[in-house]
Amino acid sequence: MKIIYKTEIIPEIEEIIDLYNFSDYFPIADKNDIERIKKMHHNANIVVTAWDNNKLVGLARSISDFCYCCYLSDLCVRDDYKGNGIGKELVNITKTMAGDECKLILQSSPNAIGFYSTIGMEQIDSAFIIKRSH
Template structure:
């Protein structure tokens, strides 16, 4: 199976289909297509993974390309997991952000083991103000 990686933002229906077929959905309101579209429109580093015409993975980040890169969303279609796609998306994100950038993310509880397994260090020096919606 050949997976193709592209630095493009897929259309919103493809993104929602991917999220619906993964264990990750970035927002509570799954039918808020305008918000999903805006999230990806405003991101400045998006890498997508494709199997033929099917979107099978996505990495969405915000970065200055010289100091830090916040990897906000990482999702892989359930039936494509354990094939190295998530790891490759993280690697490509770091590569595109550049050597001067540190890569930062907030993990969902179920993904903690994945991030340590691909060599990321866990930190405890972060803070958050949760969104209201």
């Protein structure tokens, strides 16, 4: 398996939703919010994708100021591709694109906390949230 990483494209919405459907990433209700998913990806300033031939197998979506912080909002790998280093490489490419001046911040889903520790990320307790209204 040869995975190709791309930074210059945003996949078609159908490809993104297919990736979400075959991973444990997204809450079920959000998978059907096509307009929100389109905006999420088109408004991001760093999108890194992983491809096995023409199949989208991983995606990292981030927002960055490129000088202080980069919020890695989404990291998603297709379930049957996990364990192959794809998630780690998506994080590495994101960090490279954000630059050495940036710290990388993310909010983990409960089932992925162990993964982030294994790739050298430090867990912090000092985060807060105001949830969206819809």
